[in-house]
Amino acid sequence: MSTAAPHSTGRDRLWSVDEHLEDVLTAIRPLEPIELHLLDAQGCVLVEDVTVPVSLPPFDNSSMDGYAVRVADVAGASEEFPAALEVVGDVAAGQAGLLHVGPGQAARIMTGAPLPPGAEAVVPVEWTDGGLGEGPVDAMRARSLAPEGATGHVRVHRPAAARAHVRAQGSDVRAGDRALEAGTVLGPPQIALLAAIGRGTVRVRPRPRVVVLSTGSELVQPGEALADGQIYDSNSFALTAAARDAGAIAYRVGAVADDADTLRSTVEDQLVRADLMVTTGGVSVGAYDVVKEALAHAGDEDEPGSGVEFRKLAMQPGKPQGFGTVGPDHIPLLALPGNPVSSYVSFELFVRPAIRTLMGLTDVHRPTTRATLTADRPLSSPRGRRQFLRGSYADGTVRPVGGAGSHLVAALAHADALIVVPEDAESVEPGAEVEVVLLG
Amino acid sequence: MSTAAPHSTGRDRLWSVDEHLEDVLTAIRPLEPIELHLLDAQGCVLVEDVTVPVSLPPFDNSSMDGYAVRVADVAGASEEFPAALEVVGDVAAGQAGLLHVGPGQAARIMTGAPLPPGAEAVVPVEWTDGGLGEGPVDAMRARSLAPEGATGHVRVHRPAAARAHVRAQGSDVRAGDRALEAGTVLGPPQIALLAAIGRGTVRVRPRPRVVVLSTGSELVQPGEALADGQIYDSNSFALTAAARDAGAIAYRVGAVADDADTLRSTVEDQLVRADLMVTTGGVSVGAYDVVKEALAHAGDEDEPGSGVEFRKLAMQPGKPQGFGTVGPDHIPLLALPGNPVSSYVSFELFVRPAIRTLMGLTDVHRPTTRATLTADRPLSSPRGRRQFLRGSYADGTVRPVGGAGSHLVAALAHADALIVVPEDAESVEPGAEVEVVLLG
16 A cells, blocks of 8 residues: 655654545556446446547438439429439438439439439439429328339429538548547447447446445444434445445445454455445544454455555544555455544545546546635634535535534535635635535 | 427428427426335435434434543543543443443443433543553554453543533434425435435435337447448437436337338337337438338327327427327337437437436426637528537637538537527627537
């Protein structure tokens, strides 16, 4: 495990938020790329430069339903003096060009169908009598109902310039062009392009598999009855949802009792499906802080490079944190504090960027902005610690939601931003400009 | 199927974009709510007002690892003159309050553990000698390694006010409070709150199941070889990805050949897993436009209320469109044009809002903004049609990406916005302000 240069040393050292984050992100490497089917690659980062193998369109084709004609045959045509052409057949999309359009001839052609040899332009069906011998029509009759439409004669009412209503081969992209660059995130339009150039699979970094487990003998599964001294497990639900939201495939293990052996064996058991592990609780200075007890020296002897380091951060909430790796494959593990607000804020600041780094994204952080504080009274904050208060942001202003207590989960559910009070501030006056992390 | 009041009538009627959208959204109703496990409800809309059944925290508890004491016993305590108290045992989180703290006594207590009867405040372990009889300590020793920490005596170095480091019962939310209102979208913090108040399941509108199928005999699955006149199917991939992106569970059927019977039976076959169906291609004026042929009168006789109406929109790209319902359950179906850009733009304008309406969301549209056009030359647009050009938006300006052709899928993959040229404009000068739909 790498560690950023400490400002102080020893177990009393207080890490800054930035030092801890740098330590985490320095140690975490993007996942190895794999070849995935297009739709499985949605939201993933491309790791190859994709080159166009065959031009798009692959052949000259019609942009309209109409008739493929020779320009000279329709020169000067009008509704009063139409050009009468022999219809030599249909060219539907998906048909190879078996027809040839000679002088005085036309082929009925559908949108996307290849321009047949001999033809130079397409006249839309609305510029013709559709072969019915009367005035202009607004559509062809369905082939299945009126097969005679592919034969007989058509009257064309307007001239067409060479290449009119023809999409030229290669007018979208040309063979050899760069379709997409490595690093592109694959959304629907990028998937459209990859499919269009014939790529059924693509090389991307996969979504990381994140295992979330909460610890605490006081935790009860929601929906069950609470006994004295118990509370409901909310962290494993919140962080599983947040991990998915960040782009991961998240597995919720749920609450593990405060027993170091149980915790150690649960972590080992889950390693097989984890690219990243997240625990909550058990990281502070109490006598039952089993995450610390179970993982602080995990693998020190058997597995070089393994082990989780526990530390104090100059941060509120979220002072106690653990980070390191576990198991023979050195799976990264972030051990977050157990208070619901502490664990959620810690997730946003450290786990979300870790997940996005595993995905190979370069933009790993929540957006931040500056906002004017709207509040009834000054915000107070402990000197030397960076405080993250829950807030509601709109139109350049932010107001606090609920108090600073790290157990206030109701307020968290009504916030959409974190208000950042820097280390050197002990209070912030209403009307002051503050930094805001946008969670939405 | 309801239809908005037409500006003109008959089959030549040209619908505006807004009329078609209104027609679609008027006909589509949010899905019936169901009870889902919390994590299955992520991203869904709550349909019940959720009331807090039991206050949070459910009991007075410690916010620190430390000692639960009586205020009088530690009054005036200092490091020089510590208060020596008898340790009567541990109170760990999850333990019911079996201990009683009498005069001259203290209970060692962990964060989140219930304040035992008799105790009035908590002193952090850092304000004590941790029972070791020496100076201040910075942590407790683990219970498993040092069980004697739960007994003996502790010296307290600082006084504590009544209720110090105690989180009061109900200080987060109180029984009977409104936790969340109907209409709330459930993200991670809302899931945290629901779990914290003990809700294992919640009543929400489910994600709609959207079946996507493309039509066209010219379409080949990406990864296979192209024969003459063939192109790759991109629409079914792009729209499946886009449907997921909008919040749906999307099923890609893939390309169906241009045969009305095959299409009709495929649609009927898929109905069982569809809350919404989307087709591409086959809706224009050609002789092989089988979606129109297969669905225009589907169920007219057997199924009152069924049937898909095909119409022309005053829009570019995306002029031909179909909308209606299919099958005995009147599943809504949007039939989009087949050109890749046309189908994608149509999806964004009509299908995405339909999906989000099915989800019960009120904010169903992509955000729009005004931007200054940056371009080398004026944009031209057909009078009487609303044009949607692909663009790249940044910092209040937008520049066109690629041309207007509805086959230009490469440009689409490099755009993040649609530039809207209104019906009454035939050209837009560089520097003019335009409306922009943000796709990102």
